[in-house]
Amino acid sequence: MTKITFVQPDGASQTVEAREGDSIMQTALAYSIDGIFAECGGAMMCATCHCYIDDDRTGEASETELDMLDCAEDEVRPSSRLSCQIKVTEALDGLVVHLPVPEE
């Protein structure tokens, strides 16, 4: 079982059991995690599943993902990822995902 922890900007966190093969985005939607909207459904066309992950296990964002991240609503950092592009595997057990601060 792969446990993923989602941390909100105010520090509130929720640890959930992710289904293998789902993306982190799908996991977030399944548990109604605030801050992940995923409007395009994982097609890498909207950047509304933007999150911060500081963990080598998730690899690097592709060129295409980086282009789309440029269109993210919130601050883009070196740890920025589109959560639809990361598949849940057992190897990611314990992964911590930070949600962005809604900008206004």
Place this chain on the structure above:
Amino acid sequence: MLDVPLNEAVTLADLTRDPYPIYKRMRAETPVVRMAQTGRILVTRAEHTKWIKENPEIFSSDDPTTPMKPAFQAHTLMRKDGAEHRAERMAMQPAFSPKVIRSDWAALYARIAEDYVSRLPRGETVDLFTDLCAPVAARILAHMLGLEEATDAEMIRWSQALIDGAGNFGYDPKLFEVSDAANAEMNALFERIIPRHQSEPNNSAFSVMLNARNPIPLSQMYANVKIAIGGGINEPRDALATIVYGLLTNPDQFEEVKKQELWDDAFEEGVRWVAPIQVSGRRVTQDVEIGDVAVAKDERVLTIQASANRDESIYGGTGEAFDVFREKHPHQAFGSGPHHCAGAQVARRTLGQIMLPLLFDRFPNMTLSDPSAVIWSGFGFRGPLNLPVTLR
């Protein structure tokens, strides 16, 4: 597994007049059904429309049988899949990114909105549709695309010509004559302003595409700008008119929205209630089951997001009503999958955060004395055709 049932009764004219009772019945009885008049298969449940849009390998946008190509004189990104679609879309996307909206478009739009709203005569009854919704959408779009030289009237006329051409499934040559003439005018303008965008680049879509490190072909830049003209006026125009109608015909909600400044919620509910783009077409690339209905390769399906947005499985029995205060659920007005609306964030910001608060700050007691005078129309695109309000 069932064969696709056939509906011989429903016509495009019925759906143009008032599609919602028909969709409600289809969702309950025949959620996947062939419409005899068009030969195309209508899909009306939210779960199916979303799935179709998110699976472009099975449901391709590339359909050579639509009138879009003659209307736009190009094979546009709307009708492409995969890497080709992405390359053309991403060439334009930076102009619509939240960063550029904040840095360039928000202040400009506020100024334009202020300008157009201030021209409206206080105390009088005006058609808000023609006096505000359409021209303000045209002006901001002209700036975002880098076409400042075009007048509001030109932008509106070109947009309508492209839409009428793209919806010309009867292949009436007269409609293509109109869209051909509009294409010639647009091409002439584009050509004329290329030097300006090369010498003074800005964040407009045309400028961004022209000055990109690896530019897409010029013909596709033209096609992209035309797609944005075709889609960028009627949708914010219809959304604005729909939201104003929804608020003015629900005074209790209107008061509460003003008090709590819930303009973003009013925007989302308006586009959910009557999605400006009601229908999308896809070509089926392999034999597939939609629900328990077998659909064969090469069939054409129409996803009805207008119907999905009122689906009982999401909204219970209240989906037909305009209700800003309903429990929040994701809607499909902006679609899903690779063709998810590239203008979604722009629309949210310009309408929800700028236009609505500004309009009702100036005319907080606006009234619509005769809602029955408002004519609603449209199958593919839908909204009011007029909005006679009294400005108070």
